[in-house]
Amino acid sequence: xxxxxxxxxxxxxxxxxxxxxxxxxxxxxxxxxxxxxxxxxxxxxxxxxxxxxxxxxxxxxxxxxxxxxxxxxxxxxxxxxxxxxxxxxxxxxxxxxxxxxxxxxxxxxxxxxxxxxxxxxxxxxxxxxxxxxxxxxxxxxxxxxxxxxxxxxxxxxxxxxxxxxxxxxxxxxxxxxxxxxxxxxxxxxxxxxxxxxxxxxxxxxxxxxxxxxxxxxxxxxxxxxxxxxxxxxxxxxxxxxxxxxxxxxxxxxxxxxxxxxxxx
Amino acid sequence: xxxxxxxxxxxxxxxxxxxxxxxxxxxxxxxxxxxxxxxxxxxxxxxxxxxxxxxxxxxxxxxxxxxxxxxxxxxxxxxxxxxxxxxxxxxxxxxxxxxxxxxxxxxxxxxxxxxxxxxxxxxxxxxxxxxxxxxxxxxxxxxxxxxxxxxxxxxxxxxxxxxxxxxxxxxxxxxxxxxxxxxxxxxxxxxxxxxxxxxxxxxxxxxxxxxxxxxxxxxxxxxxxxxxxxxxxxxxxxxxxxxxxxxxxxxxxxxxxxxxxxxxxxxxxxxxxxxxxxxxxxxxxxxxxxxxxxxxxxxxxxxxxxxxxxxxxxxxxxxxxxxxxxxxxxxxxxxxxxxxxxxxxxxxxx
Numbered sequence: 306x307x308x309x310x311x312x313x314x315x316x317x318x319x320x321x322x323x324x325x326x327x328x329x330x331x332x333x334x335x336x337x338x339x340x341x342x343x344x345x346x347x348x349x350x351x352x353x354x355x356x357x358x359x360x361x362x363x364x365x366x367x368x369x370x371x372x373x374x375x376x377x378x379x380x381x382x383x384x385x386x387x388x389x390x391x392x393x394x395x396x397x398x399x400x401x402x403x404x405x406x407x408x409x410x411x412x413x414x415x416x417x418x419x420x421x422x423x424x425x426x427x428x429x430x431x432x433x434x435x436x437x438x439x440x441x442x443x444x445x446x447x448x449x450x451x452x453x454x455x456x457x458x459x460x461x462x463x464x465x466x467x468x469x470x471x472x473x474x475x476x477x478x479x480x481x482x483x484x485x486x487x488x489x490x491x492x493x494x495x496x497x498x499x500x501x502x503x504x505x506x507x508x509x510x511x512x513x514x515x516x517x518x519x520x521x522x523x524x525x526x527x528x529x530x531x532x533x534x535x536x537x538x539x540x541x542x543x544x545x546x547x548x549x550x551x552x553x554x555x556x557x558x559x560x561x562x563x564x565x566x567x568x569x
Numbered sequence: 570x571x572x573x574x575x576x577x578x579x580x581x582x583x584x585x586x587x588x589x590x591x592x593x594x595x596x597x598x599x600x601x602x603x604x605x606x607x608x609x610x611x612x613x614x615x616x617x618x619x620x621x622x623x624x625x626x627x628x629x630x631x632x633x634x635x636x637x638x639x640x641x642x643x644x645x646x647x648x649x650x651x652x653x654x655x656x657x658x659x660x661x662x663x664x665x666x667x668x669x670x671x672x673x674x675x676x677x678x679x680x681x682x683x684x685x686x687x688x689x690x691x692x693x694x695x696x697x698x699x700x701x702x703x704x705x706x707x708x709x710x711x712x713x714x715x716x717x718x719x720x721x722x723x724x725x726x727x728x729x730x731x732x733x734x735x736x737x738x739x740x741x742x743x744x745x746x747x748x749x750x751x752x753x754x755x756x757x758x759x760x761x762x763x764x765x766x767x768x769x770x771x772x773x774x775x776x777x778x779x780x781x782x783x784x785x786x787x788x789x790x791x792x793x794x795x796x797x798x799x800x801x802x803x804x805x806x807x808x809x810x811x812x813x814x815x816x817x818x819x820x821x822x823x824x825x826x827x828x829x830x831x832x833x834x835x836x837x838x839x840x841x842x843x844x845x846x847x848x849x850x851x852x853x854x855x856x857x858x859x860x861x862x863x864x865x866x867x868x869x870x871x872x873x874x875x876x877x878x879x880x881x882x883x884x885x886x887x888x889x890x891x892x893x894x895x896x897x898x899x900x901x902x903x904x905x906x907x908x909x910x911x912x913x914x915x916x917x918x919x
Contacts, residue, residue: 359778385784397779399772401839406762410772413765414784422580462784 630801652806837899
């Protein structure tokens with residue numbers, strides 16, 4: 306459904322962030338993108354949704370295709386029209402608008418008002434806390450409520466592929482767990498394809514069908530959930546397992562990084 | 570927060586501007602009072618009200634561009650001028666009033682697009698500067714054009730308006746014309762935030778990258794916001810032309826533009842009630858001080874006319890400062906909290 310083939314992204318004409326990144330998302334899958342800070346995860350999402358221009362970034366090489374169409378240089382409004390909706394990092398609600406208005410803005414490109422109203426109910430099925438908050442100003446919601454609103458708003462656009470950028474950021478572990486459960490329920494029940502960037506690796510891997518791990522602007526490892534959970538490197542570096550109770554010493558890690566060249 | 574006992578059973582009821590029967594009755598009472606006013610008021614008071622209505626329409630335009638879409642526009646007075654000159658020129662050619670007002674609106678809208686185009690590349694203060702250019706260019710262009718086109722330095726007389734054989738040129742006629750356009754502007758301004766394009770304006774205002782991931786074409790929406798705001802300005806200008814009976818460039822200055830912005834900010838940027846409160850508050854203040862200054866001059870307290878009028882400007886500025894210090898969100902915020910307290914009485918508002 307979505308393919309990135311050898312995509313290079315350069316910011317401001319000098320800083321190369323993505324180096325020949327390859328990625329594939331199949332219809333109906335829930336795919337996670339993991340990696341350390343600065344690995345290029347958010348840049349990958351922005352390259353897909355066309356938001357790089359706002360930050361003086363540019364796809365200099367490679368192709369991004371979505372549902373058979375080349376969207377490498379498409380503008381954000383066009384990608385949304387194609388069915389690709391992104392939830393930005395850092396809870397970018399429209400803070401002066403009410404929750405209801407936020408949700409309706411999500412349906413900006415849809416002319417059918419009756420269907421939009423029906424979709425409000427559909428969103429409330431996944432986020433039962435939202436109807437209570439409809440007339441509240443979005444800027445005053447709590448972090449968890451904002452995240453529900455953002456995902457609800459994205460659903461209002463009836464996307465075919467949902468891009469989520471760190472939905473669990475700043476949430477209490479239990480809230481994050483609930484959020485992941487809801488996202489996978491939406492993925493399952495609606496058949497909505499999801500590509501999610503996460504730091505919370507253990508929970509993210511547990512919920513995904515397939516995962517990619519990025520490092521230094523490249524995809525260095527990928528595999529199905531079982532493969533990732535069984536992979537020793539993933540266990541050591543992202544899940545913090547494999548050392549028993551003792552923490553690894555710096556020398557060991559340095560040595561390890563020399564052995565595993567792909568870690569950059 | 571609504572008082573107990575008021576609930577809604579349908580989506581439409583919940584989305585209404587006037588939620589309760591009582592609110593609708595209040596509005597009817599206000600409209601009835603305004604319609605009956607000419608029966609009791611003299612021509613001077615009617616003139617003041619007409620002027621207030623026209624200003625309100627212009628400020629509603631700013632509410633759309635600045636308050637809703639967040640694009641600073643310091644050339645509203647120039648756009649009012651475009652509407653006024655268009656109406657004056659057309660009325661001189663014998664075009665009836667029902668055509669000159671929309672034509673004035675459209676002319677102002679089209680010219681505003683030219684100055685909104687930089688929104689494609691720049692935003693914030695830089696965009697505000699391009700609108701300043703519109704304000705500066707307006708008199709230069711009018712003066713540079715041949716006298717026979719738009720009257721140049723002298724200005725142009727405006728034919729008194731008639732509609733279906735009725736003479737609208739009387740104070741009462743102009744009052745009703747002003748009331749009609751002001752009511753129309755108010756109605757559209759209250760409903761715009763509930764519409765798709767209104768929500769897009771406010772989304773662009775709040776966060777343009779978040780708006781663009783919802784499929785909103787940010788640049789287009791910004792230009793549309795300027796266009797919509799200038800439409801209001803054009804209507805205000807056309808009616809103002811009939812009201813003044815004569816248009817010259819000196820009526821449409823940067824000073825007036827700043828006053829329009831000032832009224833909007835004092836009234837409140839984010840609520841459609843804001844422009845009404847701002848325009849009424851500032852106009853009352855201006856007129857009151859004017860009267861007071863005149864009385865001072867009559868009494869001859871030993872101050873010269875220059876000093877008295879300078880002092881009245883200082884007092885006006887002080888009043889606005891005080892209003893902003895104590896209510897930075899504008900009088901509209903005061904209005905909304907007051908209304909809430911009134912509705913929930915005797916319970917404290919939360």
